[in-house]
Amino acid sequence: DTAVSxxxxxxxxxxxxxxxxxxxxxxxxxxxxxxxQDSKKFLKIMFSYNNKELIINETVPNRFSPKSPDKAHxxxxxxxxxxxxxxxxxxxxxxxxxxxxxxxxxxxxxxx
Amino acid sequence: xxEVEQDPGPLSVPEGAIVSLNCTYSNSAFQYFMWYRxxxxxxxxxxxxTYSSGNKEDGRFTAQVDKSSKYISLFIRDSQxxxxxxxxxxMSMNRDDKIIFGKGTRLHILP
Numbered sequence: 001d002t003a004v005s006x007x008x009x010x011x012x013x014x015x016x017x018x019x020x021x022x023x024x025x026x027x028x029x030x031x032x033x034x035x036x037q038d039s040k041k042f043l044k045i046m047f048s049y050n051n052k053e054l055i056i057n058e059t060v061p062n063r064f065s066p067k068s069p070d071k072a073h074x075x076x077x078x079x080x081x082x083x084x085x086x087x088x089x090x091x092x093x094x095x096x097x098x099x100x101x102x103x104x105x106x107x108x109x110x111x112x
Numbered sequence: 113x114x115e116v117e118q119d120p121g122p123l124s125v126p127e128g129a130i131v132s133l134n135c136t137y138s139n140s141a142f143q144y145f146m147w148y149r150x151x152x153x154x155x156x157x158x159x160x161x162t163y164s165s166g167n168k169e170d171g172r173f174t175a176q177v178d179k180s181s182k183y184i185s186l187f188i189r190d191s192q193x194x195x196x197x198x199x200x201x202x203m204s205m206n207r208d209d210k211i212i213f214g215k216g217t218r219l220h221i222l223p
């Protein structure tokens with residue numbers, strides 16, 4: 001019974017391609033996030049959505065476009081992939097007003 | 113100066129030892145402090161959560177926050193090989209604010 005699930009788990013693609021990562025949470029939370037963890041393991045927030053509304057956008061290139069069809073889903077679409085986009089992308093969720101976030105297992109993106 | 117500083121390690125200690133993990137931070141507005149544990153190729157999971165200064169204990173784990181020194185610690189007693197993981201400190205200013213993570217400390221507990 002996975003709380004925060006992401007697909008795919010692994011993604012290998014060529015530079016210039018467009019790809020999407022999907023995230024779903026069954027915790028009943030109203031806030032969802034995308035984080036990027038680089039090769040040095042540094043975990044940095046990219047976006048945060050509350051009830052389908054964007055509340056945090058952390059200086060991310062506009063090639064990255066999150067979409068939240070409902071509060072249980074937050075997808076991440078990336079256009080024109082670059083080598084520097086290679087990282088592990090984590091989806092997370094929390095209840096608004098509570099700091100604790102629950103993370104998915106991550107999507108390991110490799111751009112070649 | 114980075115907002116949150118954490119020694120990346122690796123830190124290797126023998127089984128049964130007391131482990132001390134630390135972070136320093138620069139933003140005095142941080143009020144909520146967390147420790148996450150991340151096993152290899154897994155997502156981070158929340159271990160401890162503390163508001164403002166003070167201590168919090170949960171089983172073998174104790175979290176300490178010293179806001180005057182901008183210093184937080186996580187102590188693990190009677191360490192086990194299963195505690196081997198990367199430990200990330202994290203903090204935020206308000207409940208609804210973004211969480212800022214340290215780079216994580218890799219911990220190895222040697223059997």
